[in-house]
Amino acid sequence: MIIAVPVRHGEIGQDFEKAGTFRVFDIDNRSGKCLRTQDFEVPREAETKIWPSMPRDLEIAEFLEANGVDSVICGGISKKMREALSQQSIQYYAGVSGDCKEAVSALLCGSLEFLDTQEAIDLYNSVLAR
DSSP, X not given: OEEEEEEETTEEOXXXXXXXXXXXXXXXXXXXXXXXXXXXXXXXXXXXXXXXXXXXXXXHHHHHHHTTOOEEEOSBOOHHHHHHHHHTTOEEEBSOOSXXXXXXXXXXXXXXXXXXXXXXXXXXXXXXXX
């Protein structure tokens, strides 16, 4: 299992679409132990694409899928981004904040607290309003 987390100052980034860095955790499926952690910078083209050439959300989802990511833990996330992740068969857990490692551990233990779809939309809209 490979889990990606958008990071900002070492914490879970609260605006998925503006993430410049993803911390990627490679988890052994048998033991549940973290084999390695690596930070990936979002490619520059993903930061500057302008609709309609290819939406940023689709490009980020394809970038994550190309790096083997199958799950994402994040704060706020837009409807378009959720759809783009789903198209790439990437599971997302939205509305999470705090330390990246603690969130990954909670997910692996089955105790991660995350928001349902409507709550995630509301969180994303509140982040945009700031």
